[in-house]
Amino acid sequence: KNQVEQSPQSLIILEGKNCTLQCNYTVSPFSNLRWYKQDTGRGPVSLTIMTFSENTKSNGRYTATLDADTKQSSLHITASQLSDSASYICVVRNAGNMLTFGGGTRLMVKP
Amino acid sequence: DGGITQSPKYLFRKEGQNVTLSCEQNLNHDAMYWYRQDPGQGLRLIYYSQIVNDFQKGDIAEGYSVSREKKESFPLTVTSAQKNPTAFYLCASSVSTSLNTEAFFGQGTRLTVV
Numbered sequence: 064k065n066q067v068e069q070s071p072q073s074l075i076i077l078e079g080k081n082c083t084l085q086c087n088y089t090v091s092p093f094s095n096l097r098w099y100k101q102d103t104g105r106g107p108v109s110l111t112i113m114t115f116s117e118n119t120k121s122n123g124r125y126t127a128t129l130d131a132d133t134k135q136s137s138l139h140i141t142a143s144q145l146s147d148s149a150s151y152i153c154v155v156r157n158a159g160n161m162l163t164f165g166g167g168t169r170l171m172v173k174p
Numbered sequence: 175d176g177g178i179t180q181s182p183k184y185l186f187r188k189e190g191q192n193v194t195l196s197c198e199q200n201l202n203h204d205a206m207y208w209y210r211q212d213p214g215q216g217l218r219l220i221y222y223s224q225i226v227n228d229f230q231k232g233d234i235a236e237g238y239s240v241s242r243e244k245k246e247s248f249p250l251t252v253t254s255a256q257k258n259p260t261a262f263y264l265c266a267s268s269v270s271t272s273l274n275t276e277a278f279f280g281q282g283t284r285l286t287v288v
Contacts, residue, residue, distance in 0.1 A: 072214065076272065097276070104183075104262075104281075104282065104283050104284070105281050105282065106178075106180075106264055106266075106279030106280050106281050107264075107279050108279070109276050109277075112277070151217070152217075156253030161214070162219070162277070164209075164217040164218075165216050166214055166215050166216045167214075167216070
């Protein structure tokens with residue numbers, strides 16, 4: 064069964080600190096993996112997409128990694144800001160074009 | 175501005191009532207989707223449509239119905255047969271259902287049964 068597991072479920076950090084969110088998946092055959100940011104009560108917005116051949120991709124203070132062998136991805140946030148408080152969702156697409164969503168990590172950045 | 179619009183933002187339904195959630199996009203996207211989001215769970219696919227006048231059931235279609243009479247519009251009806259409808263509903267669209275295309279999401283509708 065295709066599954067996407069994210070950890071931790073929730074995380075509280077101080078403004079300016081770094082953090083790393085994890086995503087493990089069993090989706091097969093793999094096509095790509097996206098990280099979305101979802102503000103409370105809003106729709107998710109794409110941060111980055113990782114394909115099979117990509118190991119690292121950055122988007123400003125966000126850096127995503129992908130290890131296709133171990134089926135793991137991470138999202139690293141550098142120098143966190145209050146506006147980073149949101150849920151971060153890992154979404155994996157298989158070669159049959161079906162999306163499997165992780166349950167998300169709820170990040171709270173405190174001043 | 176181009177985008178995908180859901181309305182209303184909040185919706186209250188009495189038990190036994192049908193309600194319809196609106197989703198409109200002006201992105202000229204062929205594919206549209208409806209997802210349900212419950213706390214602590216991943217989004218689950220209700221229905222999707224790849225082209226006008228055609229749609230397919232997702233993983234949790236029971237108790238829901240959709241129509242796709244226009245490319246821009248993909249309304250979702252939550253029927254009285256849906257036993258636990260209280261949730262956050264997200265509509266999305268993409269250029270197509272082909273690989274690597276990004277799904278753009280609306281702002282969501284929070285449905286509460288009272």
